[in-house]
Amino acid sequence: MTIDLHCHTTASDGALAPSVLLERALANGVTQLAITDHDTLAGYDLLGSQDKLTLIPGIELSTRWRKIGVHIVGLNVDPANPVLRQGIERQLEAREKRARKIANRLTKLGIDDPLPAVREIANNGNIGRPHFAQHLVDIGLVKDQRQAFRKYLGAGKAGDIRESWADFEDVIGWINHADGIAVLAHPAHYNLTMTKLRELLRDFTAAGGRAIEVVSGRQEPQVGRRMAGLADEFDLLASVGSDFHKPGLAWAELGRCAALPDGCRPVWKAWQ
Ligand code: AMP
Ligand code: MN
Ligand code: MN
Ligand code: MN
Numbered sequence: 001m002t003i004d005l006h007c008h009t010t011a012s013d014g015a016l017a018p019s020v021l022l023e024r025a026l027a028n029g030v031t032q033l034a035i036t037d038h039d040t041l042a043g044y045d046l047l048g049s050q051d052k053l054t055l056i057p058g059i060e061l062s063t064r065w066r067k068i069g070v071h072i073v074g075l076n077v078d079p080a081n082p083v084l085r086q087g088i089e090r091q092l093e094a095r096e097k098r099a100r101k102i103a104n105r106l107t108k109l110g111i112d113d114p115l116p117a118v119r120e121i122a123n124n125g126n127i128g129r130p131h132f133a134q135h136l137v138d139i140g141l142v143k144d145q146r147q148a149f150r151k152y153l154g155a156g157k158a159g160d161i162r163e164s165w166a167d168f169e170d171v172i173g174w175i176n177h178a179d180g181i182a183v184l185a186h187p188a189h190y191n192l193t194m195t196k197l198r199e200l201l202r203d204f205t206a207a208g209g210r211a212i213e214v215v216s217g218r219q220e221p222q223v224g225r226r227m228a229g230l231a232d233e234f235d236l237l238a239s240v241g242s243d244f245h246k247p248g249l250a251w252a253e254l255g256r257c258a259a260l261p262d263g264c265r266p267v268w269k270a271w272q
Contacts, residue, residue: 003268004255005034005056005075006185006213006241010123011046012037012060013130015246018046021254024247026052028255032268034058034075036241039091040126041079056271059084060185061091061174062165065200068190069162072171073213075239076271077180087166087174092126094164099127105158106132111141129153130245169207176208181270183211183239187230188223201234211237211267215258218251228261238264 008014009021016024018035021043025033034056035043044057057079061072077084103115114135121138122131133148142148153159165171175182184204187197201212212234214227231238244254260266 001032002028002030002255003032003240003266004030004242004244004257005032005058005183005239005267006036006060006073006216007033007244007254008037008060009035009043011035011040011043011125013125013128013245018043021244022047022050022052022055024254028253030255032056033255034073034241036060036073036075038062038126038128039088039095041077041088042125044079056268057180059088061087061171063168063171064162064165065168065203067162068192069165070168070190070200071185072168072175072209073183073185073239073241074175074178074180075183075211075267077175077178079178081178083177084174084180087171090166094166095126095128098161098164101161102129102132102153102159105161106152109152109158111136111139129159132159168203172204172207172209181211181237181267182207182209183213183237183267184209185213185241186216186243187212187227188216188219194226197230198233201230201236205234205236209236210270211239213241214238214260214264215240217241217243217257219258221258224258224261228264231264237267237270239267 009018032054036058037043059074117135118131121134133145136142136148172182240257242252
């Protein structure tokens, strides 16, 4: 059994179209997959029902907690749920507005309006900062996406616009309305102290969050153990996801994640 409950397609900032991603999942032996594009279910909608593997309807929603951008994965949601659909509409509008703001800010730094090229790179998928990063690489301003984030798009830089997203509690509410399970995505990626991470988890569980990504991509075993400890402490289910975006990144290949540490309660038991 190979389970991957976090990955991206061209519907957001992933490189592979949903059908190509599905083929890759099958080639990698994945038996249960959740496509969790940023703020959209379009990838899942495109694939529809198929019998090659168990496809769990999923989404990764952008939120803010205090002043920090925090991602919440919704798993096994009802894709037709009107509350969730409305929430997604709101996020897509916010994303579009944010894209224009980022473009304006970059223009003020002397860069030619990037938006037309960025739209093309996003290819009708929703626009994210990685698409801006790709454009900045394309025009030769930076050598790679990492540098684009470090100089222009990452925390505290021109393209870092955080007020766009719905509140943390609202997003968890949409997922629960859609009978899904709200999962705190990649908890080790927010650069929080354990004290702050516990505060986040207290708020998360109080708002109805039910699971945490104990395994996210290829991580050090001690990180998984620490997250498993938090899952136990806050009585949370444990999830596993590669956060795959594109081929060639060994640390986030589809379906290539460590097993959950002993003692975790796997999130997939909730729908099996
Ligand atoms: P957005 O959804 O527009 O806020 O963009 C967030 C996405 O940017 C994440 O899901 C990652 O795919 C990507 N990302 C974030 N930080 C970096 C970074 N330092 N280098 C490259 N990609 C990044
Ligand atoms: Mn992404
Ligand atoms: Mn994320
Ligand atoms: Mn992700």
